[in-house]
Amino acid sequence: MAGGRFKKKGKNKIQAISTASLPDIVFMLLFFFMVTTVMKQDDLKVSIHAPKATEVKKLENKSLVSYIYIGKPTQTRIYGDVTQIQLNDAFADPDQIREFIAAERETMDEADQSKMTVSLKVDGKTEMGIVTDVKQQLRRASALKINYSTLKGDPLGGR
Amino acid sequence: MAKREIQEINAGSMADIAFLLLIFFLVTTTMDTDSGIVRKLPPMPEENTQQDDVQIKERNIFVVLVNRDNQLLVEGELMNIKDLREATKEFIINPTDDPDLPAKEIKEFPIVGPMEVTAKHVISLRNDRGTSYETYIAVQNELAAAYNELRDEYSLRKWGKKFDDLEADLQEVVEDIYPMKISEAEPKNVGG
Numbered sequence: 001m002a003g004g005r006f007k008k009k010g011k012n013k014i015q016a017i018s019t020a021s022l023p024d025i026v027f028m029l030l031f032f033f034m035v036t037t038v039m040k041q042d043d044l045k046v047s048i049h050a051p052k053a054t055e056v057k058k059l060e061n062k063s064l065v066s067y068i069y070i071g072k073p074t075q076t077r078i079y080g081d082v083t084q085i086q087l088n089d090a091f092a093d094p095d096q097i098r099e100f101i102a103a104e105r106e107t108m109d110e111a112d113q114s115k116m117t118v119s120l121k122v123d124g125k126t127e128m129g130i131v132t133d134v135k136q137q138l139r140r141a142s143a144l145k146i147n148y149s150t151l152k153g154d155p156l157g158g159r
Numbered sequence: 160m161a162k163r164e165i166q167e168i169n170a171g172s173m174a175d176i177a178f179l180l181l182i183f184f185l186v187t188t189t190m191d192t193d194s195g196i197v198r199k200l201p202p203m204p205e206e207n208t209q210q211d212d213v214q215i216k217e218r219n220i221f222v223v224l225v226n227r228d229n230q231l232l233v234e235g236e237l238m239n240i241k242d243l244r245e246a247t248k249e250f251i252i253n254p255t256d257d258p259d260l261p262a263k264e265i266k267e268f269p270i271v272g273p274m275e276v277t278a279k280h281v282i283s284l285r286n287d288r289g290t291s292y293e294t295y296i297a298v299q300n301e302l303a304a305a306y307n308e309l310r311d312e313y314s315l316r317k318w319g320k321k322f323d324d325l326e327a328d329l330q331e332v333v334e335d336i337y338p339m340k341i342s343e344a345e346p347k348n349v350g351g
Binding site: 054059 | 227240301304
């Protein structure tokens with residue numbers, strides 16, 4: 001009977017959505033984040049409020065970038081409040097920069113060594129003296145490509 | 160029945176495992192790319208070679224001094240940093256053929272042909288050890304902005320596009336026309 005057939009279809013229960021493809025979707029997301037993720041490099045021991053600038057360029061290829069941090073220590077009670085240079089995870093003297101650059105070069109492919117960039121993350125209130133010292137050391141180590149790390153914004157407006 | 164079916168592994172928990180990993184990577188990921196002002200340092204002069212000072216004509220050099228109170232002295236005059244960009248642009252193009260501003264000469268460029276440019280101009284930036292980094296970056300930024308504005312203006316006039324939207328070979332030409340010549344002096348105290 002025709003009516004019976006329709007009746008059978010008519011009493012439909014709410015179908016559960018198949019979750020079989022859920023793992024696939026999650027895996028897709030997982031791979032995306034695995035590929036794009038960059039592990040946090042260093043623990044900052046100095047506080048840095050980077051200055052603002054408008055003419056900024058993005059740093060490409062993070063594996064070719066080494067960081068030098070300059071600022072006042074976050075734990076002033078332990079380390080005092082004199083401006084310090086931080087390389088890797090420790091405070092350093094300007095003299096140690098050449099060693100640091102050499103060590104950073106070691107970790108790169110030979111072909112990439114010439115493309116090495118040093119990013120200076122410097123607190124805005126720092127005096128230029130220490131920055132100049134660092135720059136001189138970088139010149140000695142012939143790490144000439146540098147980047148003054150800045151935030152985006154008008155440098156003249158925020159004061 | 161004697162025939163045993165091969166048992167399927169229950170894949171129901173697969174999603175949970177994947178979620179766990181996903182959340183881990185979500186938390187550890189840092190999306191922010193570092194950005195900043197890119198500069199190239201001059202190579203260190205060899206210790207024993209005599210530094211011969213390259214003679215640059217007074218009119219071709221634009222001296223910017225920053226003292227330890229973060230004041231600007233541009234070409235011997237106190238200047239507000241807000242005016243630096245315009246002053247720099249005027250210096251680079253020398254629109255009125257002022258004999259105090261850099262000499263213009265006709266130079267041949269690929270694609271666009273001959274053009275009158277101030278090929279020998281140099282911007283000399285010098286700061287004191289006590290200058291704040293903030294001010295230094297602001298000055299660097301204004302100088303870079305002057306060049307970028309000139310490049311943009313030229314690109315718009317010539318091709319109706321901004322410099323950043325041009326093809327790579329055209330960008331090279333424009334960079335050649337307005338080459339960024341910012342020289343930082345060997346460090347010494349400017350005083351203030």
